[in-house]
Amino acid sequence: xxxxxxxxxxxxxLSLFITACDQKEEISTGSLEIVFxxxxxxxxxxxxxxxxxxxxxxxxxxxxxxxxxSDLELLGSGNxxxxxxxxxxxxxxxxxxxxxxxxxxxxxxxxxxxxTGTYSGLQFGLGVAPELNATQPSDxxxxxxxxxxxxxxxxxxxxxxxxxxxxxxxxxxxxFGEDEEKLTYHLGASELFQKRTLPVTIDxxxxxxxxxxVNVDLLKALENTAEGTFIDFRQTxxxxxxxxxxxxxxxxxxxxSAISIGN
Amino acid sequence: xxxxxxxxxxxxxxxxxxxILLLGTACKKDTVGDDSCETCPATDLIPGTYAPEPYVLELxxxxxxPIIPADNPLTKDGVALGRMLFYDPIVSSDSTxxxxxxxxPDLGFTDGTAFSTGVEGRQTTRSSMPLFNLAYNPNGFxxxxxxxxxxxxxxxxxxxxxxxxxxxxxxxxxxxxxxxYPQRFRKAFGIERTSEITKELAVKALAQFxxxxxxxxxxxxxxxxxxxxxxxxxxxxxxxxxxxxxSLVDHPGCSHCHGGVNFTDFSFRNNGIDSVATLNDFPDxxxxxxxxxxxxxxxxxVPSLRNIELTAPYMHDGRFATLEEVLxxxxxxxxxVENEDPNIVPFxxxxxxxxxxxxxxxxxxDTTFIKNPAYANPFN
Numbered sequence: 001x002x003x004x005x006x007x008x009x010x011x012x013x014l015s016l017f018i019t020a021c022d023q024k025e026e027i028s029t030g031s032l033e034i035v036f037x038x039x040x041x042x043x044x045x046x047x048x049x050x051x052x053x054x055x056x057x058x059x060x061x062x063x064x065x066x067x068x069x070s071d072l073e074l075l076g077s078g079n080x081x082x083x084x085x086x087x088x089x090x091x092x093x094x095x096x097x098x099x100x101x102x103x104x105x106x107x108x109x110x111x112x113x114x115x116t117g118t119y120s121g122l123q124f125g126l127g128v129a130p131e132l133n134a135t136q137p138s139d140x141x142x143x144x145x146x147x148x149x150x151x152x153x154x155x156x157x158x159x160x161x162x163x164x165x166x167x168x169x170x171x172x173x174x175x176f177g178e179d180e181e182k183l184t185y186h187l188g189a190s191e192l193f194q195k196r197t198l199p200v201t202i203d204x205x206x207x208x209x210x211x212x213x214v215n216v217d218l219l220k221a222l223e224n225t226a227e228g229t230f231i232d233f234r235q236t237x238x239x240x241x242x243x244x245x246x247x248x249x250x251x252x253x254x255x256x257s258a259i260s261i262g263n
Numbered sequence: 264x265x266x267x268x269x270x271x272x273x274x275x276x277x278x279x280x281x282x283i284l285l286l287g288t289a290c291k292k293d294t295v296g297d298d299s300c301e302t303c304p305a306t307d308l309i310p311g312t313y314a315p316e317p318y319v320l321e322l323x324x325x326x327x328x329p330i331i332p333a334d335n336p337l338t339k340d341g342v343a344l345g346r347m348l349f350y351d352p353i354v355s356s357d358s359t360x361x362x363x364x365x366x367x368p369d370l371g372f373t374d375g376t377a378f379s380t381g382v383e384g385r386q387t388t389r390s391s392m393p394l395f396n397l398a399y400n401p402n403g404f405x406x407x408x409x410x411x412x413x414x415x416x417x418x419x420x421x422x423x424x425x426x427x428x429x430x431x432x433x434x435x436x437x438x439x440x441x442x443x444y445p446q447r448f449r450k451a452f453g454i455e456r457t458s459e460i461t462k463e464l465a466v467k468a469l470a471q472f473x474x475x476x477x478x479x480x481x482x483x484x485x486x487x488x489x490x491x492x493x494x495x496x497x498x499x500x501x502x503x504x505x506x507x508x509x510s511l512v513d514h515p516g517c518s519h520c521h522g523g524v525n526f527t528d529f530s531f532r533n534n535g536i537d538s539v540a541t542l543n544d545f546p547d548x549x550x551x552x553x554x555x556x557x558x559x560x561x562x563x564x565v566p567s568l569r570n571i572e573l574t575a576p577y578m579h580d581g582r583f584a585t586l587e588e589v590l591x592x593x594x595x596x597x598x599x600v601e602n603e604d605p606n607i608v609p610f611x612x613x614x615x616x617x618x619x620x621x622x623x624x625x626x627x628x629d630t631t632f633i634k635n636p637a638y639a640n641p642f643n
Binding site: 049098137149150175177184 | 325326327328329330399400401506507518519520522523524525527528529530556557558596599600601602603604605606607608609
């Protein structure tokens with residue numbers, strides 16, 4: 001009887017330990033919305049209905065502009081906030097944006113369950129990361145981004161990183177899409193996959209949605225004003241990853257210049 | 264006297280009860296097919312058990328995951344019921360036509376005509392669409408995409424005045440009074456009373472059956488995916504032309520829209536078949552009539568090329584009788600209409616290349632599919 005209290009101490013400690021183990025650490029989380037807003041130079045980008053001047057001697061009406069983003073990740077801040085992987089793969093498409101109002105609304109991706117804190121940037125790879133590029137559309141359920149068969153080259157066993165399609169008026173006759181005025185650029189291959197970081201402060205707060213805008217300027221994907229280089233629609237109205245001068249240029253411009261943090 | 268009255272009241276009560284029972288029995292009889300009981304409430308309990316067994320789609324490795332909505336999983340009884348409804352002319356106003364009237368298995372579930380014919384010889388304005396591998400379609404049904412789901416799609420042909428020209432209310436009533444369907448609905452969906460048979464359940468059953476229509480055993484499948492046998496030289500040349508992409512500029516580019524294991528990307532496109540002065544001049548506006556967007560005018564569903572040999576005539580209006588005519592159209596590169604798909608560009612195609620392409624397309628014919636007894640008319 002005298003030793004009874006001592007006998008219970010280990011049991012008490014064990015109980016406390018188990019109770020402590022049972023209590024999961026409460027992690028506060030919030031959501032992030034990334035709104036991609038397309039432009040062509042300073043103009044809102046939308047498909048079909050809008051004619052855009054191109055280098056002063058051509059006009060174009062776009063029908064499709066889309067690209068894949070891989071390894072979309074929020075960058076951490078020192079030791080306080082760890083990086084957070086948002087998604088292995090996303091498809092950003094302006095194909096269904098057909099009015100100025102829709103262009104101003106943009107194309108939104110939403111991510112939930114992100115640990116609260118202040119993140120220091122957004123990182124992504126433009127295109128399909130090599131390990132995912134080794135898969136094919138039938139590996140996915142039809143609603144997943146990589147299930148798109150029109151974004152996959154059977155012959156090359158590769159996804160198409162970006163598609164830019166439209167009808168141009170190159171002879172200034174007011175008609176778009178005559179024989180040599182159909183523009184299709186289907187570009188991408190594993191060796192062109194590279195990551196890009198956009199520094200930006202992103203505050204994720206508990207039970208609320210933080211929104212950031214990412215601008216995507218299609219014009220910058222097609223021309224480099226600093227160097228005076230550009231895609232000449234007359235010379236190359238289409239490239240399906242055949243001409244390195246074209247696909248290297250567009251993929252690099254899109255990754256390095258066309259995508260930026262907006263307001 | 265008092266006792267007599269009591270006994271008499273009891274007797275009268277018994278008679279009334281007997282009358283009610285007889286009436287009830289009579290009504291019960293009517294609900295299994297006797298049309299003389301117009302006013303019978305369709306609330307009779309349906310006998311039998313509800314023990315749903317999952318229907319497992321037997322899919323080849325290369326086919327990928329289909330879309331099966333969580334609120335309409337495939338069950339053996341659901342699929343069996345859907346198959347019966349698909350072939351039963353009870354769904355048309357004059358009981359002469361069923362879904363299968365325009366979707367015959369041996370024609371890849373089409374009807375071989377440019378414009379399908381409905382009840383009383385009424386003409387539709389579009390060609391009947393092939394029905395297979397629809398479980399992979401993530402993106403709108405019908406040529407114009409007006410239905411977001413297969414269940415919704417199945418609602419329309421019955422109500423369409425130039426197709427089956429029936430009201431769903433009547434169709435449901437016919438199901439409720441049918442000698443067999445109430446039990447089949449119970450087995451499929453667990454309902455307890457005939458009054459619980461609804462159009463929503465009927466289209467769920469139809470959609471379940473349609474999702475089982477999988478074409479995956481063509482010669483192409485066997486050669487390319489199973490490594491069984493070889494293509495002929497002509498077929499192989501056709502295959503190269505079909506898929507050629509990075510290596511040539513001047514190429515048909517078929518796989519832009521008809522890629523993947525289903526030979527369609529399920530998108531809606533203006534494939535350049537109409538020469539119109541403005542986007543409002545398309546004789547059939549297609550997707551545009553659904554969305555109200557002028558730039559969607561003239562855009563139609565990209566059909567699968569599986570079983571293409573069987574599904575002539577081609578296009579939404581059956582304007583091309585043969586595959587030769589189809590290729591002759593595509594090689595001209597369309598008409599330069601503003602919303603024409605930019606992938607429609609002119610290309611060179613010699614006579615022998617055309618035959619090679621057609622030889623390749625014929626390898627997509629799946630005789631296992633069209634002869635599958637599970638898809639055949641259950642009433643035969």
